[in-house]
Amino acid sequence: MANPEKILQPSPIAPGAQKKTRVRWFVVFMLFVVTAINYADRATLSIAGPEMSSQLGLDSVMMGYVFSAFAWSYVAGQIPGGWLLDRFGSKKVYFWSVFIWSVFTLLQGFIGFLGSAGTAIVALFALRFLVGLAEAPSFPANSRIVASWFPSHERGTAAATFNSAQYFATVLFAPIMGYIAYKLGWEYVFFFMGAVGIIVAFIWMKVIHSPKEHPRINEAELAYIEEGGALTNMDQAETKKEKKKGINWSQVKQLLTNRMLLGVYLGQYCITTLTYFFLTWFPVYLVQERGMTILEVGFVASLPAICGFVGGILGGTFSDFLLRKGFSLTVARKTPIVVGMLLSMTLVAANYVDTQWVVIFVMALAFFGKGFGALGWAVVADTSPKEMSGVSGGLFNTFGNIAGITTPIIIGYIIATTGSFNGALVFVGANALVAICSYLFLVGEIKRVELKS
Template sequence: MDKFINKTKVRYTILLFLFLATVFNYADRATLSVVAPFMSKELGFDPEMMGLAFSSFGISYVIMQIPGGWLLDKYGSRLVYGVALIGWSVVTMFQGTIYLFAAPLMALIVLRLLMGAIEAPAFPANSRLSVQWFPNKERGFVTSVYQAAQYISLGIITPLMTIILYTWSWHYVFYYIGAIGIVLGVFWLMYVQDPFRHKRINQQEIDYIKEGGGEPLLGIKEEKQKYTFSQIKQVCVNRMMIGVYIGQFCVTSITWFFLTWFPTYLYQAKGMSILKVGLVASIPAIAGFAGGLIGGMFSDYLLRKGYSLTYARKLPIICGMLLSCVIVTANYSGSEVVVVAAMSIAFFAKGFGNLGWCVLSDTSPKEVLGVAGGVFNMCGNLASIVTPLVIGYILSTTQSFDYAILYVGSMGLIGLVSYVFIVGPLDRIKIRPVAIA
């Protein structure tokens, strides 16, 4: 490693941008969950209507995954991600104006659909940039950092949103969070670049990334190849990837409970004030952040110690999914302490095992990382449609969160079964390109 002693460390600045962009990616998604109790009361939305509003984001988000991945492969992560960040932040601001429309629910649904479509390339771009900027031995940590951003968003931005809500009104939550995202998007476009185009990186850092299994030259037009649908199908539809897709759906189901119905659960089912909701909601998020970082570092540690890629990635995932089932204990206690502890342990476990994107980076062909990431994210985020609708239906039918919590807890068990019995050994998929004439 001596020959890399003078390498630059631009990749860590890129990681900071990935982290911040993902924080506000999730903050914009979570705005509606924070304001839901007040918005629904003011505008007359019942639980099923709110469930539809929550899930509308996921509908367009899922539909646009493959087109979003194609845009990344064609135009690169820097441009697509930066423009998307500004775009979805503008849409977030407009959600604060729905009370001005004759049909506010329809306006909200349209805006959530638009936001979901614009956000679609974000996580495939995170995965693509991690392959471009980091060697294999650092990628578990990198994935855990940008995955952990969702917990920081919930843990820090959610209390900020409740303070804005308490001080002014629900409209201003959308205005302020959206405005911050626009500013961040401008800075992204000013600084973020591919490794071979970045002015501050030196050749030693590029060599370090490349020799460690990264792809710093990904995106050079001369190296691009043409791939047919049948070849892309080989990447996306095989036993290993199907198992990974199922696991990601389960992990994302847990995430979307916290992103949508969790504040309402604390406010209505547990009778907490809105300010207390902001504080309490941050506790599981902080636990999830810790779990995410520890899980990624633990996976990389196993890899450095000589364990196989399969063992190093799957062990944290399986353990995390098993432990996440503890969320169901919240149904059997009226104690706020027990409920928050159960939620925190479950979210810690979910973070610890949230290495799906890392698995994707380790197994997908570099030539179609955008499309592969789009398919992966599409399958995982079917949960963003299903989870809000299922919970909304359960609440309307039973007037209780008990079965909703049971549904969320069952996702950990299903994900565990998928990784144990379906995924099998992890290995990079290879396809044969058709050279452009």
């Protein structure tokens, strides 16, 4: 049976009617910019890591724990962050999120001045922990904003656009951060990214509004997105009474016992395992396993990221294309995910080649596949109950980012035990296979969850 949101296609505009504005695409552009900074801040430690670990005396296991510090708090903050979004709205919560995580990123640049290695390690772990806590509302906010601004047949493209910013962050910022670390020292990587984030936070506060309050949107665009299923009332005054309530744990339980959502959560955990390999250990892999310099890593790491960016845009576009061609929402979302994860599994082939350009090609193909299949946030926008869109996104991100805790630590132990990255690549590839199985055999039909009162 076709998804009801898919059926709500807007009618063509009659001759002489008002031409609709395209403010929604500016909104998704801002989500793209903020998400790029989000991921660049997460990756600062992987770029600064080789030089920093040498200065502070960190081995691979210790680095694994430091890499994971971000994810511990990021996971813990998902449900509270989602509740804050539902309570106070996306604009204000996102502003404070970006501002605070940028301040904590900047402060990491002072770690090297603490003198004692032990004190520096504790302070680094604490600051990474605080960055993760501050970033917790970011992706639930992205999904929430897309659900309120976009009709269902454009959500795949919109979600893929902001999600592909994680690759663009590497394309743009990895060479810059690599150059800064090479020329000025690893401390300045944190100073630079912290300052950029603070500036963007204030730009966000100035230009972002809800659909019904945006000064540049016209009636034609508002009607277009509403007819297509956009949830434009999420932050409006009529819902303030409901917003004052705390988290409804009975409704949270309904989300946690829904088979479709559990399959989506498991799939996201596995897909996020790939994300955190590339965010944390991939630059270290290029230095330690492939003998590259940190300056080379900054530029070489951007090549697979370009492929991930292209894959992300194509995956979302292809999904929406399938919807417009009459395929069900289930087929349109699952197909890119399964194909993308199959391509991601090719990274295991890097264990069997020695030529550097072949290794980069294999990683680029895996990056492309991960981007092509990264439609989880589109699925969240499609399935989240309108009463708990923030909490629903927070739950999804909680399960996904448990991988941010486990992946760096598991890979750290694999490297310490075996002395190479071979087992680590097999571990990451196996997670892509589990994601495929989850979407094929657990998720079932993709549809919006209706909560019982």
